[in-house]
Amino acid sequence: MENQFPEEKFSEQYRNIPVSFVRSILNAIGQQKMISFAGGLPNPSLFPVDELAESTRAVMADAGRNILQYAGSLGYYPLREWIASRYSAKYGMKITPEMVVITNGSQQAIDILSKLFINPGDGVILEKPSYLGAIQSMSAYLPNFKEVDLLEDGADLAQVEDLFLNDEIKLMYAVTNAQNPSGISYSDEKRQDLALLLRRYNQFLLEDDPYNEICFGEEFPAPVKKYAPDHVAWTGSFSKMVAPGLRNGWVILPPALVPHFDKAKQAADLHSNNLTQYVLHHYLTHNDLDEHLSRTRTKYEEQAACMVDMLNRYLPDDVKVTQPTGGMFIWLTLPDGLRADELIKSTMERGVIFVPGNSFYTKGQGSNHIRLNFTNADPDEIEKGVQIIAEEMKKVLCAV
Amino acid sequence: MENQFPEEKFSEQYRNIPVSFVRSILNAIGQQKMISFAGGLPNPSLFPVDELAESTRAVMADAGRNILQYAGSLGYYPLREWIASRYSAKYGMKITPEMVVITNGSQQAIDILSKLFINPGDGVILEKPSYLGAIQSMSAYLPNFKEVDLLEDGADLAQVEDLFLNDEIKLMYAVTNAQNPSGISYSDEKRQDLALLLRRYNQFLLEDDPYNEICFGEEFPAPVKKYAPDHVAWTGSFSKMVAPGLRNGWVILPPALVPHFDKAKQAADLHSNNLTQYVLHHYLTHNDLDEHLSRTRTKYEEQAACMVDMLNRYLPDDVKVTQPTGGMFIWLTLPDGLRADELIKSTMERGVIFVPGNSFYTKGQGSNHIRLNFTNADPDEIEKGVQIIAEEMKKVLCAV
Numbered sequence: 001m002e003n004q005f006p007e008e009k010f011s012e013q014y015r016n017i018p019v020s021f022v023r024s025i026l027n028a029i030g031q032q033k034m035i036s037f038a039g040g041l042p043n044p045s046l047f048p049v050d051e052l053a054e055s056t057r058a059v060m061a062d063a064g065r066n067i068l069q070y071a072g073s074l075g076y077y078p079l080r081e082w083i084a085s086r087y088s089a090k091y092g093m094k095i096t097p098e099m100v101v102i103t104n105g106s107q108q109a110i111d112i113l114s115k116l117f118i119n120p121g122d123g124v125i126l127e128k129p130s131y132l133g134a135i136q137s138m139s140a141y142l143p144n145f146k147e148v149d150l151l152e153d154g155a156d157l158a159q160v161e162d163l164f165l166n167d168e169i170k171l172m173y174a175v176t177n178a179q180n181p182s183g184i185s186y187s188d189e190k191r192q193d194l195a196l197l198l199r200r201y202n203q204f205l206l207e208d209d210p211y212n213e214i215c216f217g218e219e220f221p222a223p224v225k226k227y228a229p230d231h232v233a234w235t236g237s238f239s240k241m242v243a244p245g246l247r248n249g250w251v252i253l254p255p256a257l258v259p260h261f262d263k264a265k266q267a268a269d270l271h272s273n274n275l276t277q278y279v280l281h282h283y284l285t286h287n288d289l290d291e292h293l294s295r296t297r298t299k300y301e302e303q304a305a306c307m308v309d310m311l312n313r314y315l316p317d318d319v320k321v322t323q324p325t326g327g328m329f330i331w332l333t334l335p336d337g338l339r340a341d342e343l344i345k346s347t348m349e350r351g352v353i354f355v356p357g358n359s360f361y362t363k364g365q366g367s368n369h370i371r372l373n374f375t376n377a378d379p380d381e382i383e384k385g386v387q388i389i390a391e392e393m394k395k396v397l398c399a400v
Numbered sequence: 401m402e403n404q405f406p407e408e409k410f411s412e413q414y415r416n417i418p419v420s421f422v423r424s425i426l427n428a429i430g431q432q433k434m435i436s437f438a439g440g441l442p443n444p445s446l447f448p449v450d451e452l453a454e455s456t457r458a459v460m461a462d463a464g465r466n467i468l469q470y471a472g473s474l475g476y477y478p479l480r481e482w483i484a485s486r487y488s489a490k491y492g493m494k495i496t497p498e499m500v501v502i503t504n505g506s507q508q509a510i511d512i513l514s515k516l517f518i519n520p521g522d523g524v525i526l527e528k529p530s531y532l533g534a535i536q537s538m539s540a541y542l543p544n545f546k547e548v549d550l551l552e553d554g555a556d557l558a559q560v561e562d563l564f565l566n567d568e569i570k571l572m573y574a575v576t577n578a579q580n581p582s583g584i585s586y587s588d589e590k591r592q593d594l595a596l597l598l599r600r601y602n603q604f605l606l607e608d609d610p611y612n613e614i615c616f617g618e619e620f621p622a623p624v625k626k627y628a629p630d631h632v633a634w635t636g637s638f639s640k641m642v643a644p645g646l647r648n649g650w651v652i653l654p655p656a657l658v659p660h661f662d663k664a665k666q667a668a669d670l671h672s673n674n675l676t677q678y679v680l681h682h683y684l685t686h687n688d689l690d691e692h693l694s695r696t697r698t699k700y701e702e703q704a705a706c707m708v709d710m711l712n713r714y715l716p717d718d719v720k721v722t723q724p725t726g727g728m729f730i731w732l733t734l735p736d737g738l739r740a741d742e743l744i745k746s747t748m749e750r751g752v753i754f755v756p757g758n759s760f761y762t763k764g765q766g767s768n769h770i771r772l773n774f775t776n777a778d779p780d781e782i783e784k785g786v787q788i789i790a791e792e793m794k795k796v797l798c799a800v
Contacts, residue, residue, distance in 0.1 A: 004656055005654065005656040005657050005660060009517060009570070009604065010516060010517065010660065011515065011516060011517055011518055011519045011522075011541070012519055013515060013519070013541075014515060014516045014517075014660070014663075014664060017663055017664065017667055019663070020663075020666070039470075040470075041469060041470055042469070042470075044465050044466075044468065044469050047464070047465055047468040047469070049460070049464035049465055049468065050464075052460065052464065052468065053457070053460035053461060053464055056456050056457070056460050056675075057453070057456070057457055057460075060449070060452065060453035060456050060457075061453060064447070064449035064450075064452065064453055065444045065447055065449055066444075066645075067645050068444065068447040068449065068452065068643035068644070068645040068646065069441060069442070069444050069447070069643070069644060069645050070439075070440075070441055070442075070639075070644045070645065071645060103669075104504065104669035104670075104672075104673070105669055105670055107668070107669050107670050108668065108669040111667065111668050111669065115411065115413060115414060115540060116410060116411060116414045117409060117410065117411055117414075118411055119411045119412055119413070122411075133666075133667070133670070136663075136666065136667040137667045137668070139667075140515060140664070140667055141411070141413075170409070204409065239470075243468035243469070244468070244469060244470045245466075245467050245468040245469050245470065245471060245673075245674035245675060246468065246673065246674070246675060247669065247670070247671070247672065247673045247674070254405065256404055256405040257405045260405060260410065260414070263417055263419070263420070263536075264414060264417065264540070266420065266533075266536065267417055267511065267533070267536040267537045267539075267540055268507070268508065268511050268537070268668070269503075269504035269505055269507050269508040269511065269647065270504075270505055270507050270533070270647070271647065272504075272647065273504070273645075273646065273647045273673040273675075273676055274645035274646070274647070275456075275645060275646060275673075275675065275676055275679075276673055276675055276676070279675075
């Protein structure tokens with residue numbers, strides 16, 4: 001057991017978790033300074049640092065001793081109330097605080113729901129491409145992933161219905177707003193149609209929605225959850241809305257599922273951090289969140305527009321570029337002859353990284369795609385980085 | 401899917417998690433005021449509220465923007481350094497910060513290590529009785545629990561060796577200091593002998609040690625980890641040492657295991673709360689922790705002594721009472737004719753709750769035991785609660 005831990009000691013479930021390509025890249029480059037379009041970091045200039053510092057001071061002064069004690073595994077009730085009330089009002093839904101459970105980011109909600117539902121071999125529907133973190137989290141429960149195409153307005157529902165009809169499906173996972181990595185948002189119609197399918201076939205959807213508040217232009221339509229409340233677990237996150245380091249997200253569940261989620265959450269880590277739940281609640285009730293969100297959207301929209309401009313200016317014409325409707329990512333489709341997992345080797349040498357599409361598929365596809373993050377680079381870096389990617393693409397295409 | 405969630409939707413792993421008796425009790429009593437010896441809550445009067453409030457202010461002022469961003473899944477490096485340095489010095493061990501991973505309490509370390517190691521049906525050795533939270537967490541990975549007797553000086557090693565020799569064992573779980581629920585601590589000799597067995601049979605121990613700093617009288621001996629560093633994952637927790645609401649614990653791993661733990665931790669919740677890691681590090685490096693621990697130990701030792709006194713004064717003579725060496729619990733062994741799971745029904749009606757021993761066994765045993773928590777009740781409550789328990793015991797014994 002010296003330098004390598006003996007592989008045969010590990011469980012099959014652990015061995016099934018795919019390695020994160022991003023992580024391998026980051027390990028490879030070590031401390032080198034890079035232009036990174038790879039991660040999914042919010043822009044730290046937007047964090048309401050002073051306001052959160054004041055909220056932190058206030059809650060520790062008011063309720064320090066309560067904050068420091070063990071607490072219930074469902075989360076801080078007033079924060080659950082705030083979430084229930086905001087999203088009930090936003091979408092005309094009937095969400096009670098009792099349906100809301102606080103988690104460590106929405107990532108933990110994915111992990112716990114996977115633990116609740118997935119037996120080894122169970123069919124789990126994913127969009128193609130899908131969020132890497134969800135693929136990793138769910139893989140630990142040995143599912144049989146079934147990928148459906150992601151069209152301009154959301155998942156291909158004919159394929160979904162075919163799977164519901166002809167396969168053993170336990171769960172569907174979808175990011176309905178500004179999907180990571182594709183940037184695609186479901187149309188209103190598609191949300192309602194998917195809800196209909198869930199109810200007709202008594203199927204369950206994990207509707208992962210971390211980018212709900214990061215829309216460009218008009219608000220996103222109401223979630224699938226609205227139209228099939230008993231068939232959807234709908235997650236949300238403060239990571240993109242306020243700040244990720246606080247590690248607080250939530251999930252809104254059918255009431256009958258709450259005690260089960262609660263038991264599994266308890267087994268995982270007893271309960272989520274108390275201090276940051278109080279801090280968030282204080283921040284949200286003492287500041288103008290919508291003004292903060294408006295600043296965030298404007299900034300990200302500018303960054304996205306800048307990156308799209310540069311991509312249109314420099315990239316070969318036959319590279320397809322998505323126009324993001326929100327979120328943090330732009331998705332490229334490469335022409336024949338270009339492979340993202342090859343391309344990154346040469347851009348990395350020139351100090352630019354991104355995530356090759358392969359990471360977002362479960363069957364080895366995706367090397368004709370690139371995910372670019374635009375929230376954490378300034379216009380100069382965006383231009384320089386895009387230029388380098390474009391040059392390296394052209395080298396390959398000319399050599400073909 | 402209205403009021404009951406359809407059971408057949410759930411995974412086998414989830415259905416294998418035992419219900420927490422404590423939770424059922426708490427649900428049953430609702431908001432009624434009770435004398436509770438049931439939970440495992442630290443005494444909130446000991447929380448260093450002002451110091452932590454000051455640390456919170458200081459780190460938000462110093463490093464707010466960093467704290468609020470995503471961070472590495474292994475934890476805040478200076479906090480990992482502090483842990484490595486304290487326990488290297490305390491026990492003459494060679495712990496580097498790279499071996500330390502921060503988790504959401506030590507509970508999450510148990511969950512993630514279980515995910516890493518346990519295939520369905522794998523043999524996992526537990527002490528008899530064992531910590532309920534670990535039983536719940538590990539049960540979700542469908543192990544085949546093998547219980548060994550817990551003697552006055554730790555697990556029965558003849559039974560352990562027999563299992564290592566004749567069974568398929570993947571993992572052993574033990575709480576070596578002031579065990580929850582029994583209060584038993586391993587002798588120095590037994591720690592070294594167990595280490596020898598682990599190395600001889602190339603077996604792996606999860607040494608769970610949340611009560612390390614809560615000893616009465618002299619310090620606990622060095623952990624098993626010292627004598628078999630590559631065969632032990634050793635957890636620790638700030639919950640009992642500083643405050644549980646911050647939800648920060650850690651695990652010290654063989655170096656070769658760290659990248660694997662890291663990958664599984666990432667899939668679970670990306671990383672632990674940043675703010676409280678900074679706060680703890682600031683608190684620990686700007687205050688006299690040992691003075692704080694000394695106050696905590698004195699207080700708990702007084703509370704334990706008070707409860708032991710009352711138990712000796714009021715209980716029937718043939719109830720065996722452990723003398724705790726630290727931690728938070730006293731363990732009772734009942735004579736024939738008394739069943740803890742029956743007794744609690746009558747004490748509950750009179751406003752007193754505790755945890756019947758059944759919760760700490762995996763094969764339905766333990767109804768002849770009671771776990772009493774002494775850290776969260778004042779002397780008057782302790783006397784009144786013990787009197788009521790004693791009266792109810794005598795009623796049953798006289799009726800026999």
